Amino acid sequence: MHLQRTLKKETGCFSIGLHTGRKINMKIKPAPADTGIVFVRKDLPDSAPIYARYDNVSDTTLATTIGFNGATVSTVEHLLSAFSGMGVDNALIELDSFEVPVMDGSALPFVNMLKEVGTHVQKKNKKMLIIKKQLSVSSGDSSAMFVPADTFKISYEIEFQHPVIGKQSFDMTFSDEAYEKEICAAQTFGFLKDLEFLQARGLALGGSLKNAIVLDDQKIINKEGQRMPLVFVRHKILDAIGDLFLLGMPIIGHFIAYKSGHRLNNLLLRELMSQPECWEIVTGTDRQTHQKLHHLQIPAFRTLDAVRV
Secondary structure, eight states: OOEEEEESSOEEEEEEOTTTOSEEEEEEEEOOTTOOEEEEETTSTTOOOEEOOGGGEEEOSSSOEEEETTEEEBOOHHHHHHHHHHTOOOEEEEESSSBOOOTTSSSHHHHHHHHHHOEEEEEEEOEEEEEOSOEEEEETTEEEEEEOOSSEEEEEEEEESSTTTEEEEEEEEOOHHHIIIIITTOOOEEEHHHHHHHHHTTOSTTOOTTSSEEEOSSSBOSTTOOSSTTHHHHHHHHHHHHHHGGGSSOEEEEEEEESOOHHHHHHHHHHHHTOGGGEEEEEEOSSOHHHHHHHHTSOOOTTOOEEEO
16 A cells, blocks of 8 residues: 555547647656656657656646746646546656646546556555644635644635635545545636636637536536536645645645645645654655654554654
């Protein structure tokens, strides 16, 4: 359970990009242990690989964009969310554009792609980060924080002045089963007036009712409506799981957010890593679980065997 994983074999898709509205060719390939998640821009043959790391985030407007030495990849959060949900630690993603295909606006197509090829267990332990002390960031009335916990938990609350959304909250204890059942199919959402504004300026050209829940001032205009109850806050959790995966390792702690988004999620990771007294990195072994967690003064995590690295 705590060994690293990659894909058993290559998979991929050829689908629309949210911003360009053009078809993008994406290949996801297995990668050696300790590689992490790496993006390669095949349309920029001289560009360096872009590692999916919190400190490579270059923009958080409408989506999470990562970059290195001038090359960028945008809208990475849904794919990273699927990797996190399926326990994939190492993969190489090749793209012929600057963005990950939007698919249906959720992580479900990526989850299905990963399930179809399966995952391969590698002979190297995962690293995990344990939250030792509470830490928070805020902006206006939005906030995001980590508090110690015995597993990875998420509590999220949103509030929109819209009759369909209003105030929604959702709590989950993270597992691959919970992710697949409760989170991965939740589609992104937006407002018709914003979509029209962006498309008039040559942005979000691939945005449509096929890959987003679109709302006018009063209602959802998609004929099929919502896929699931509380879909709006569930999608925010989907995004957050992808954003937090940019830490490069699983988190043992409780993520609590109120009206947070890509920018605040990334700020929380940056603040976390700047305060080493708030965390400890461990690696999976078969010994010293309870001793380690007792030292950290948090409850024992039932499947975590850890030693300090």
